[in-house]
Amino acid sequence: xxxxxxxxxxxxxxxxxxxxxxxxxxxxxxxxxxxxxxxxxxxxxxxxxxxxxxxxxxxxxxxxxxxxxxxxxxxxxxxxxxxxxxxxxxxxxxxxxxxxxxxxxxxxxxxxxxxxxx
Numbered sequence: 517x518x519x520x521x522x523x524x525x526x527x528x529x530x531x532x533x534x535x536x537x538x539x540x541x542x543x544x545x546x547x548x549x550x551x552x553x554x555x556x557x558x559x560x561x562x563x564x565x566x567x568x569x570x571x572x573x574x575x576x577x578x579x580x581x582x583x584x585x586x587x588x589x590x591x592x593x594x595x596x597x598x599x600x601x602x603x604x605x606x607x608x609x610x611x612x613x614x615x616x617x618x619x620x621x622x623x624x625x626x627x628x629x630x631x632x633x634x
Contacts, residue, residue: 554582558627567609567625579631583610587624593617608632
C-alpha cells in the first residue's frame, strides 16, 4: 500500500486562493464573465454606419465588458491604443483603436446609446 505524502498546508492554501483571486480580478475588471445576456447587433464595426450595437447591457460595466468580449472574439488578444466618444444623430458611439496580436491596427465602432451613463 502506497503512503500519501502530506501537503504543506500554507502552500495548499495559497494554491486554492490563487484561482479565486484570478476570477475576482477578471470579474471586477470587465471580464466577459460579467457581460451577462448582452447581445451584439448591427454591423461589423468598421464604421459608424456599420457599428456593433450592444443590446441588453443594464449598466456601463456590462456594456464595457461586452465590448471587450466582442474584441476578444473577433481579434484574439488585443491592446487598446486609443478610445473616444462620438455623438452623432442622437446616438453615442465608442470608437476604439486597437492593435491585435499580430500587430495589425483596427478601428471598431460600438453603438453604446442603450447603456451610456447608466
